[in-house]
Amino acid sequence: MNNVMDTMTEYRDRTRVEIENLCPWSVGFKSYTIPGDGNHSVIVPGSEFAVDGTRKKSIYRQLTLEEVITQISRENSAFCGVDGKGTHAAFRICDFELYKVAFDLSDATEYPIQLTQEEIDKLLKIKEPKKFKAKMDELVVTESEKYTLAIAVSNYEHFEEISFKILQLIEKKTGRTWTEKIAGLEEK
Structure with a gap:
């Protein structure tokens, strides 16, 4: 039974999380969960403006839930924003259910205030x-x-x-x- 629980937790930690960079420039940060020498950086491209002035969303799909939770626990403001829950953050977790898991907010009913x-x-x-x-x-x-x-x-x-x-x-x-x-x- 214990192995089943470990497998479920591992799967959840390895789930890919789509994040949207709300800034029209690239935002980088140090990764803590990529195996290796510990010097891995992640660069999330910024959104681009189309000819009509609208901003094309920049969705990044390479982060695991484990990395996102680690960034949040390390209080990376690009994820945490001004309140530790994503308000006014540079990144938005695209899946609301994963947002609730990452921030441990099971009772949340809406995203925090962000400049989308x-x-x-x-x-x-x-x-x-x-x-x-x-x-x-x-x-x-x-x-x-x-x-x-x-x-x-x-x-x-x-x-x-x-x-x-x-x-x-x-x-x-x-x-x-x-x-x-x-x-x-x-x-x-």
Whole structure:
């Protein structure tokens, strides 16, 4: 009976976990469970922007559940975010059930707050500045999220439809400006 339990645990630890890199740049970290000399690094490619300004998801499929749990236990902020449970993290575990296992959150009913492409799309559809600011403040907390939002806005297909007031709020939050881009639109 004991061998059956060990096999089940081993299988679960070796399960491949798909993670999405929410940043439009590559994120690397040291691996702790790859056999060998202990100097293995993992590089998760960043998402890419398509011609229409949408971000193509970057899904990485090479990590085992054991590695993900090890990264979480070592408090890697790319996995853990600001609260140890993935809130505002750079990576999202694509399978919600595996997310619950990795973070030992059997009662979780939804993902933590993260700046996904879907959330950026919803955010940029908000036209009322006060509602926009409240939602942006909820979604964008870390420096990497600020930079991700700035890049997303710069590549947004409907940039010219963003109100000046909303752009000012984004500029204040991210520290990036779009003066040159706005000047280019005014010339048209």
